[in-house]
Amino acid sequence: MIVCVCHRVSDKTIARCAQQGAGFDELQLEHGVATQCGKCEPSARQIWAECQPSGRLAHLMRATAPSHTRG
Numbered sequence: 180m181i182v183c184v185c186h187r188v189s190d191k192t193i194a195r196c197a198q199q200g201a202g203f204d205e206l207q208l209e210h211g212v213a214t215q216c217g218k219c220e221p222s223a224r225q226i227w228a229e230c231q232p233s234g235r236l237a238h239l240m241r242a243t244a245p246s247h248t249r250g
């Protein structure tokens with residue numbers, strides 16, 4: 180499915196970049212996602228966040244969890 184219509188970038192491309200460890204800014208530089216009209220940015224960011232390598236996401240979840248829930 181095309182997420183960024185302006186630059187014809189698909190959800191698969193966004194997912195692949197995220198899985199390879201690219202930051203959202205790198206995705207923007209390489210593919211132009213969310214650099215024209217910007218309407219795709221919320222969806223693109225959501226796909227990118229969901230496809231981050233599990234280690235990076237787990238780190239963020241630990242860092243933002245309330246202290247009483249940390250183990």
Ligand code: FES
Pocket residue numbers: 182183184185186211212213214215216217218219220
């Ligand atoms: S749809 Fe992505 S910048 Fe317009």
